[in-house]
Amino acid sequence: MSTGLERFSINQMTVKQLSLPELVEACVELGVPGVGLWREPVRAHGVEAAAKLVRDAGLTVTTLCRGGFLTATDPAERSAALADNRRAVDEAAALGTDTLVLVSGGLPAGSKDLHGARERIADALAELGPYARSHGVRLAIEPLHPMYAADRCVVSTLAQALDLAERFPAHQVGVTVDTYHIWWDDRAPEQIARAGAAGRIHTFQLADWTTPLPEGVLNGRGQIGDGAIDMREWKGYVEAAGYTGAIEVELFNDGLWARNGREVLAETAARFVEHVSR
Amino acid sequence: MSTGLERFSINQMTVKQLSLPELVEACVELGVPGVGLWREPVRAHGVEAAAKLVRDAGLTVTTLCRGGFLTATDPAERSAALADNRRAVDEAAALGTDTLVLVSGGLPAGSKDLHGARERIADALAELGPYARSHGVRLAIEPLHPMYAADRCVVSTLAQALDLAERFPAHQVGVTVDTYHIWWDDRAPEQIARAGAAGRIHTFQLADWTTPLPEGVLNGRGQIGDGAIDMREWKGYVEAAGYTGAIEVELFNDGLWARNGREVLAETAARFVEHVSR
Numbered sequence: 001m002s003t004g005l006e007r008f009s010i011n012q013m014t015v016k017q018l019s020l021p022e023l024v025e026a027c028v029e030l031g032v033p034g035v036g037l038w039r040e041p042v043r044a045h046g047v048e049a050a051a052k053l054v055r056d057a058g059l060t061v062t063t064l065c066r067g068g069f070l071t072a073t074d075p076a077e078r079s080a081a082l083a084d085n086r087r088a089v090d091e092a093a094a095l096g097t098d099t100l101v102l103v104s105g106g107l108p109a110g111s112k113d114l115h116g117a118r119e120r121i122a123d124a125l126a127e128l129g130p131y132a133r134s135h136g137v138r139l140a141i142e143p144l145h146p147m148y149a150a151d152r153c154v155v156s157t158l159a160q161a162l163d164l165a166e167r168f169p170a171h172q173v174g175v176t177v178d179t180y181h182i183w184w185d186d187r188a189p190e191q192i193a194r195a196g197a198a199g200r201i202h203t204f205q206l207a208d209w210t211t212p213l214p215e216g217v218l219n220g221r222g223q224i225g226d227g228a229i230d231m232r233e234w235k236g237y238v239e240a241a242g243y244t245g246a247i248e249v250e251l252f253n254d255g256l257w258a259r260n261g262r263e264v265l266a267e268t269a270a271r272f273v274e275h276v277s278r
Numbered sequence: 279m280s281t282g283l284e285r286f287s288i289n290q291m292t293v294k295q296l297s298l299p300e301l302v303e304a305c306v307e308l309g310v311p312g313v314g315l316w317r318e319p320v321r322a323h324g325v326e327a328a329a330k331l332v333r334d335a336g337l338t339v340t341t342l343c344r345g346g347f348l349t350a351t352d353p354a355e356r357s358a359a360l361a362d363n364r365r366a367v368d369e370a371a372a373l374g375t376d377t378l379v380l381v382s383g384g385l386p387a388g389s390k391d392l393h394g395a396r397e398r399i400a401d402a403l404a405e406l407g408p409y410a411r412s413h414g415v416r417l418a419i420e421p422l423h424p425m426y427a428a429d430r431c432v433v434s435t436l437a438q439a440l441d442l443a444e445r446f447p448a449h450q451v452g453v454t455v456d457t458y459h460i461w462w463d464d465r466a467p468e469q470i471a472r473a474g475a476a477g478r479i480h481t482f483q484l485a486d487w488t489t490p491l492p493e494g495v496l497n498g499r500g501q502i503g504d505g506a507i508d509m510r511e512w513k514g515y516v517e518a519a520g521y522t523g524a525i526e527v528e529l530f531n532d533g534l535w536a537r538n539g540r541e542v543l544a545e546t547a548a549r550f551v552e553h554v555s556r
Contacts, residue, residue: 107506112508186435213493
């Protein structure tokens with residue numbers, strides 16, 4: 001009998017108050033089959049140990065978050081970013097996931113040149129795509145909401161992400177479809193179709209849109225069902241585009257982080273069943 | 279000799295700490311030829327008295343802000359909104375401006391239907407457009423940044439605003455081009471061209487993008503030159519599209535509001551000369 005959780009994956013950031021062993025244990029108990037991991041806690045635990053932990057528990061690592069930050073102009077910074085992204089690919093491969101999420105990076109200090117920054121991402125992908133491919137990893141460019149365009153991610157729409165991705169083979173570079181970042185965009189459904197037709201939907205993530213936004217606008221992603229986004233509608237778009245993979249819930253939310261992590265995971269699983277699966 | 283201020287208009291909200299008479303006096307002293315007015319302070323002063331004040335000072339009222347908030351589903355709310363917008367048209371006409379800026383409104387409480395909300399705006403424009411035209415006033419739909427899509431304005435891009443505006447004659451309905459809301463959008467330059475070709479750029483407003491955004495993301499619009507937006511680039515786009523009208527600086531900024539209003543106006547005029555005119 002279906003639990004409604006078969007496609008659910010919990011992104012580690014949603015319950016960052018849990019240690020990796022606590023997260024794995026809670027997933028097993030609650031019947032959560034997938035996890036999206038973050039590099040920092042994985043490295044703190046040890047990459048190989050983390051890989052063994054999730055593998056032994058029977059969990060699927062749906063993504064590793066995150067590489068990217070590829071917009072620097074300074075040659076030393078740029079070189080360091082590329083090296084760090086190659087390490088992220090190595091870590092993804094070690095964890096047994098095929099998808100590395102990329103957050104592109106914002107404008108360098110003092111720069112007003114969005115177009116130039118986007119072109120530097122393309123240059124970096126030309127180096128990183130083949131490297132990732134040779135390790136069995138796909139890069140998934142994540143367009144972030146336009147409110148992050150200056151300081152975090154100059155790729156603001158799915159159309160822009162695909163314009164970048166399509167310069168490379170789909171098995172090297174695709175996109176992350178995250179409801180939080182694209183829900184306002186009336187072009188996003190057609191862009192999801194475009195991505196799906198080319199096999200470029202490398203992961204599908206959910207967060208709800210709630211207001212008022214907090215200062216800095218980073219940690220106000222709403223629990224599924226609490227906000228303005230119709231999750232079933234967006235699930236319908238990615239499914240119509242041929243996506244049958246895991247659906248990750250990734251929330252950055254100070255309120256959720258202040259609570260018991262296991263309770264938040266249970267609540268998130270229940271919300272997933274209510275607003276996504278059923 | 280050019281002062282560089284010939285096309286400058288100060289939006290009243292930028293220096294809301296000034297009373298209307300103080301604002302008018304400061305504009306005259308500083309050689310600022312235009313003002314964009316807001317309904318609330320105008321009504322507090324009296325619409326006819328405000329009209330006489332600015333007229334006698336030789337100032338041009340470049341816009342009235344604002345009508346809109348047309349997304350309600352409740353019939354009584356909807357009827358009240360339409361009546362209020364007709365009053366806004368009357369006030370614009372009384373003030374001698376030909377442009378009423380419209381902020382469309384957000385999702386009704388509990389709604390997740392952006393498309394439906396946008397269609398209700400179109401329905402409202404069908405009533406308001408002819409009324410405005412008969413009073414010599416043009417409606418200027420303002421797309422607001424996508425971060426306001428849920429709670430303030432379901433029209434998030436210039437393309438969406440034009441999709442709405444083009445259902446009506448250009449002398450009834452056009453758009454507001456405001457750098458703060460569209461600077462991240464790589465499609466905006468082509469949409470400015472589209473708007474200009476049809477005579478639908480009814481006003482051009484400036485604010486700079488600075489981070490971090492404050493809680494609620496309303497009052498963090500940066501002083502010209504302080505942020506990520508290349509003002510000359512955007513001025514170039516609207517000019518290439520045939521726009522030769524006033525350029526309004528509209529800042530909502532707690533830091534600026536805490537300062538002496540006349541100093542802020544002088545600073546804003548100087549920034550305009552430095553980053554826009556020269």
